[in-house]
Amino acid sequence: MITVLLSVSICMPLNLIPLRVAPRRASTTLMISEADLDWRDKTSRSTIEMRDKSSRPAIVKDLKDAGSYDIIYIGFPVWWYTAPTIINTFIEAYGFEGKTVRFFATSGGSDVSGADKQFQAQYPAINWKPGKLLNGASKKTIEDWIKD
Numbered sequence: 001m002i003t004v005l006l007s008v009s010i011c012m013p014l015n016l017i018p019l020r021v022a023p024r025r026a027s028t029t030l031m032i033s034e035a036d037l038d039w040r041d042k043t044s045r046s047t048i049e050m051r052d053k054s055s056r057p058a059i060v061k062d063l064k065d066a067g068s069y070d071i072i073y074i075g076f077p078v079w080w081y082t083a084p085t086i087i088n089t090f091i092e093a094y095g096f097e098g099k100t101v102r103f104f105a106t107s108g109g110s111d112v113s114g115a116d117k118q119f120q121a122q123y124p125a126i127n128w129k130p131g132k133l134l135n136g137a138s139k140k141t142i143e144d145w146i147k148d
């Protein structure tokens with residue numbers, strides 16, 4: 001929900017460009033099912049991806065001119081205390097070296113410290129700002145964070 005709120009009512013007025021990181025299989029966009037998200041199932045898509053830290057699920061690469069953005073905002077649900085590995089695919093697909101990247105997340109209760117540490121360690125050439133947990137955040141909270 002937070003991502004929809006961000007895209008429609010916050011990004012547009014602030015002249016931010018929303019982009020969805022979509023998984024890809026062959027040449028088609030892949031829909032993620034409830035079964036894929038079952039963290040108790042050792043054979044589910046999310047479990048397999050998160051157990052293998054080198055997994056890089058394919059994405060639809062549709063950001064044409066990544067170099068022209070000053071600040072990149074990345075949003076995701078916390079999976080196993082950090083970002084889903086598809087977010088690594090996104091970051092590595094575009095590089096973002098020397099860019100400022102801010103990220104936000106939703107979770108079932110975990111904070112964003114795991115993702116903070118992981119991003120700093122994995123991508124030191126990016127200027128990371130501390131991540132923000134936006135569980136149940138209001139429009140104003142999100143706007144204030146973006147303008148901060």
Ligand SMILES: Cc1cc2nc3c(=O)[nH]c(=O)nc-3n(C[C@H](O)[C@H](O)[C@H](O)COP(=O)(O)O)c2cc1C
Pocket residue numbers: 001002037038039046047076077078079080081082105106107108109110111
């Ligand atoms: C595979 C998987 C792993 C998850 N791991 C965590 C976790 O480590 N900590 C946590 O607080 N929530 C965890 N969650 C819960 C999600 O972060 C939460 O459902 C999501 O942020 C809710 O987003 P939504 O309101 O947009 O649906 C996990 C969910 C899934 C599917």
